[in-house]
Amino acid sequence: MPDTPRPRQPAEQISELTTARLSLYLRCLEAMDAEGIRTVSSLGLADHCNLNAALVRKDLAYFGEFGVRGVGYFVKHLKRHLKMILGLDRHQQVVILGAGNLGFALADYPGFRAEGFNVVAMLDTDEAKVGTRSKSGVVVCHMRDLEQIVARDHIDIGVLAVPHGAAQAVIDQVIATGVRAILNFARGTLRVPPHVKLKSVDLSVSLESLSYFLAQSGDPNG
Amino acid sequence: MPDTPRPRQPAEQISELTTARLSLYLRCLEAMDAEGIRTVSSLGLADHCNLNAALVRKDLAYFGEFGVRGVGYFVKHLKRHLKMILGLDRHQQVVILGAGNLGFALADYPGFRAEGFNVVAMLDTDEAKVGTRSKSGVVVCHMRDLEQIVARDHIDIGVLAVPHGAAQAVIDQVIATGVRAILNFARGTLRVPPHVKLKSVDLSVSLESLSYFLAQSGDPNG
DNA sequence: CTCTGTGAACCACTTCACAGCA
DNA sequence: TGCTGTGAAGTGGTTCACAGAG
Numbered sequence A, B: 001m002p003d004t005p006r007p008r009q010p011a012e013q014i015s016e017l018t019t020a021r022l023s024l025y026l027r028c029l030e031a032m033d034a035e036g037i038r039t040v041s042s043l044g045l046a047d048h049c050n051l052n053a054a055l056v057r058k059d060l061a062y063f064g065e066f067g068v069r070g071v072g073y074f075v076k077h078l079k080r081h082l083k084m085i086l087g088l089d090r091h092q093q094v095v096i097l098g099a100g101n102l103g104f105a106l107a108d109y110p111g112f113r114a115e116g117f118n119v120v121a122m123l124d125t126d127e128a129k130v131g132t133r134s135k136s137g138v139v140v141c142h143m144r145d146l147e148q149i150v151a152r153d154h155i156d157i158g159v160l161a162v163p164h165g166a167a168q169a170v171i172d173q174v175i176a177t178g179v180r181a182i183l184n185f186a187r188g189t190l191r192v193p194p195h196v197k198l199k200s201v202d203l204s205v206s207l208e209s210l211s212y213f214l215a216q217s218g219d220p221n222g
Numbered sequence C: 001c002t003c004t005g006t007g008a009a010c011c012a013c014t015t016c017a018c019a020g021c022a
Numbered sequence D: 001t002g003c004t005g006t007g008a009a010g011t012g013g014t015t016c017a018c019a020g021a022g
Helices: A014-032 A042-049 A055-060 A075-087 A100-105 A111-115 A143-153 A166-177 A203-217 B016-034 B042-049 B054-060 B075-085 B101-107 B111-112 B143-153 B167-176 B203-216
Strands: A092-097 A115-124 A139-140 A156-160 A181-184 A198-202 B094-096 B117-124 B140-142 B157-160 B181-184 B199-202
Touching: A014 A042, A014 A055, A014 B054, A014 B203, A042 A055, A042 B016, A075 B203, A092 A100, A092 A143, A092 B203, A111 A115, A111 B203, A115 A143, A139 A143, A139 B167, A143 A166, A156 A166, A156 B203, A166 A181, A181 B203, A198 B199, A198 B203, A203 B016, A203 B075, A203 B094, A203 B111, A203 B157, A203 B181, A203 B199, B016 B054, B016 B075, B042 B054, B075 B140, B075 B167, B094 B101, B101 B117, B111 B117, B140 B143, B143 B167, B157 B167, B167 B181
Parallel strands: A092 A115, A092 A156, A115 A139, A156 A181, A181 A198, B094 B117, B094 B157, B117 B140, B157 B181, B181 B199
Antiparallel strands: none
């Protein structure tokens, strides 16, 4: 291991594209560490992620000089630093809004727990669902207890899995309790104040981009 | 309505960013049409989607001159054309690989049916699940029937919702049956041949980008 | 006068290429 | 020699600004 890891607070604003790749690098490093690999070059990481080696070096260099010239990066060392950079060195507390099919699926999604996210509860307005639990044990609470749960469990992130008609109303409630980061699965555009980070995953848009591809490429089934 | 809609096959390759925005525009137009709005300007669409008006005009102009100077775009007319461009004028046949929590959630996701996607079946290797149905009636079949189902139902799109350890093996099987478009929810990098379009949605990466935001902005809960 | 369609300017991200350290 | 870190070049996407149609 290098003597002095020199982590650095990045001077400029880091692009979302870069931070998304940091997650990919971390995924690779975890796999490599599990296989007992000690060091990896930028080219090694790049190939694994289908990226350019210079891009990998640039991404990492924003945060410090983690590499050793002539050698590469120490897997354990870099892994630890990426976790810190991504805020994964502590458990992020997550609440899921909406206890429908998607809410339950997300509550039990193994990837979340593996990366250090702690799903505290699902919230719903349907009294019949309140008190039930997902397979992995996440409990459904009533939406009216939102504020209390956010305060009690120090919720960091809200995951919006409600029908799109209810989305704006629910997100407004969540923001009012002080949550500043929201992952949204509802369709359509949501309005949030500037201090709140909203990340939307639109499943229909993703499918439609595949549909476009098929339509353009002269779909033989078409 | 304009006399002659002049749809156009785009000369250059269209960026994925553009096609994703076409889906957003379509979503807006559907809402507007439902409200009885007849025409909309590029600025109107742009505001609705938090975009720039020139960008909207550029995106649309790739595919033809749909607008009328001094007026804007006719909602019904543009909606119809966007659907054609995105391949939504016919029902895309979808099969879901993996009948876990996520598979069931996707099978019942109302957005898919609304946009013209037809979820034919879920496939799984777990004999105990075979024959069961989702709430909306999508049936679970055995993975060994994959080839037969793809042929019988003219499957266009495969949705991969299996644990990430099984993902590469399953996607290889699906591609072997001739499916050319796949929406992937498994973590990690998958290899596909060049004629296949793979779109990956990585939920962990999305959450981690929020985690990064909180870590950088001096999380008060941190 | 309004609003589209589009060349030109601008900006951001990626890749190249190489100096410099182990 | 091998590989990082980084300025410079290249690429692609967005915004500006305006000519021109209705």
